[in-house]
Amino acid sequence: MSVERPLPEPADSVVLAPATTLVLGGDLGGTSTRIVIADSEGNVVGRGAAAGGNPTSHPTTAAANFGQALHTALTGVDPARVEAAVIGAAGGSALAIPEVKAQFDAAWFGAGLSAEAEFIGDLEVAFASGTAEPDGHVLISGTGSNAGWVQDHRLVRTAGGHGWLLGDEGSGFWLGREAVRSVLLAFDLEQPLGLLGESVLTALLPDHDPGVFAQRDGFDIVRNGVIRVVNNRPPVLMAELARTVVAAYEHGDQTAQALVKRAAELLIETVGRIRTTKDTTPLILAGSVAGEQSPVGRLLRVAFHEEFAGEILTARDGVSGATWLALGALDPALATEANHTRLLS
Incomplete structure (x- = not known):
């Protein structure tokens, strides 16, 4: 009696692994939108990126960029396999506006996703990108500034973060504004500009004629030009x-050095509103101004090590932090140190 044997598979065939549950992490910032798809072991299976996705500034464009990043990340992936999603959003409070939320929902469901997306603040995402610990504090200083107290991976209190008009002390915006104000002060006093002043003037009025200062009303002409350019942007x-x-700081300009020092002091004050000196939980620093390569960031690390107990850590990839939080949302047992290391390495 003959026995049928299965035909051998072609050498180049691929045996697909059984479908597994997936999670989605997102990071919607002012300059970029990033999406990551990962399996339950923290292995990345899809990535997508697009331009800025802050829902506060330009919600229609932000929602379109969100949809583009989702479609790219889901290329070759069944959206139905995504069962949990955590998305950090700068300006996420705008999603409470029904019209804005509707646009982001359209992008979400338009990508074929059916799981409910949890939108959280960028502070929680930044904290999760720096540590797997459940409790601690986080400081973000980039374009704006904000500090938060996190308990059990949830934001329970904030300090700062009031926006460019009312706050954001020690941020990139604050540094830029104070630099321009130092130039205007020099104009008022008809004093020569230092390196920082000349650099600011070149950035704002690249075609200005330095000889204009020799004119009787030269300071007024340039001052008005600076004010006009700043207010038109x-x-x-x-x-x-x-x-x-x-x-300018790195080249020893005294005004720039004073601004950097003051920015660090303001950020230290912000953290001090929500963290005691005896707290031993981690403190995560995030954002370009608070980064390790920034002079403000270097001053912060020295000061925080002297003033606060606990580890001072640097935030890493925000979208990976959001993806790790999504694993915890799917099953708390998946929010492990090993998965955190895998996603953030």
């Missing part, structure tokens, strides 16, 4: 001048 662009401050 979106306020957030003031943060671009933070790089000018840092460059």
